[in-house]
Amino acid sequence: MNAPRPTRRNEWGASTRLAKLGLGESRLALGLAGLGGTWGPVDEGESLATILQALEKGVGVFDTAPAYGTSEKLFGQALAQWRGPRPVISTKVGRLPGRDSHDESYDFSVAGIRRSLERSLELLGVPRVDLLFLHEPQRVPPLERPRVVAALQQLQVDGLAGQLGIGGGWGADWDGLVEHGAFAVMMLFRRIDPCIFNGVTEDLPRLHRANMATYGASPLHMGLLGARHEQFLRERPEWVWGPQIERAIQLKMIAEMHGLALSALAHRFTFSIAELDRVVIGASNLRELESALADFAAGPLPEDVFGEVCGLA
Secondary structure, eight states: OOOOOOOBOSSOOOOHHHHHTTSOSOSEEEEOTTTTTTTSOOOHHHHHHHHHHHHHTTOOEEEOOTTSTTHHHHHHHHHHHOOSOOOEEEEEESBOOOSSTTOOOBOOSHHHHHHHHHHHHHHHTOSOEEEEEEEOGGGSOGGGHHHHHHHHHHHHHTTSEEEEEEESOOGGGGTTTGGGSOOOEEEEESSSBTTBOHHHHHTHHHHHHTTOEEEEEOTTTTTTTTTTHHHHHHHOOTTSOHHHHHHHHHHHHHHHHTTOOHHHHHHHHHHTBTTOSEEEEEOSSHHHHHHHHHHHHTOSOOHHHHHHHHHTO
16 A cells, blocks of 8 residues: 555646635745744844745735744835735734743633733734634643633634634644634644655544635744754754655665755755645744745745655555
8 A cells, every 4th residue: 555645736726725715816924933933033124024025026925923022013114114925924822932942831721812912013013914823733631622622712713813723733632623614724733744744644634524724834843844953853853753864865865866956855845745735934044035936936846856855655
């Protein structure tokens, strides 16, 4: 039996399913975690300039969260300066701001969810967000999930959020959420990218039955296929699974064989996955943004190279 593998797009096309939801038709979104300092110190002036440059370059979808450092504040400053079309904006509730990516705290109470979104809207300088994600659903005890969903739906009724989404998790993390019918979008995180195809058979059938659109986040697998490749090979942190590290080594060999940077191979492969309605790229500075946008502009990964990556599964 063949191992599960994603399907290749011949061209980018438009996210028709997302467009019908009022979330724009672009297949590309910029995640602001890196620019907000989640993964390490950043120059806020450069981060602001990078966001403005993304807007100038036509990026029309942005994803942020209270837990992404200063990203909401910086994005709000950028929006205040921007005179072009209003982008599609998503943020999250559940996980609270912390000192860094390892500082985790959560508030899934009704009051906490509302307070979090209201604070995000204040920082962003907008009256509503187009998409509101429940951040890290695995942290919500199963018995509390109906109450959390009701709180999110009330934010919709009150005009503070357009569509609702689930940000992260898989399997039992989604029980009581996916089949509820309240959520329109799933943000898959380290489930379908060049390092892992588990989401193809384990997640997508369930999401399709629920008629949910899909975001693919972190195409560089948390930096394993980008700037932190060598670091992760040395340190082998427990949260980067061993099989994915071994696969990353093979992916780098394929990239070099075809004259590609590893990050370019990873970006273009993930952009090419037909099962993903939208891909969320990350950047920590202007150089990384320009590199990611150049990868997107280069078009789908050639069919033979896409096949080689799939053949590693």
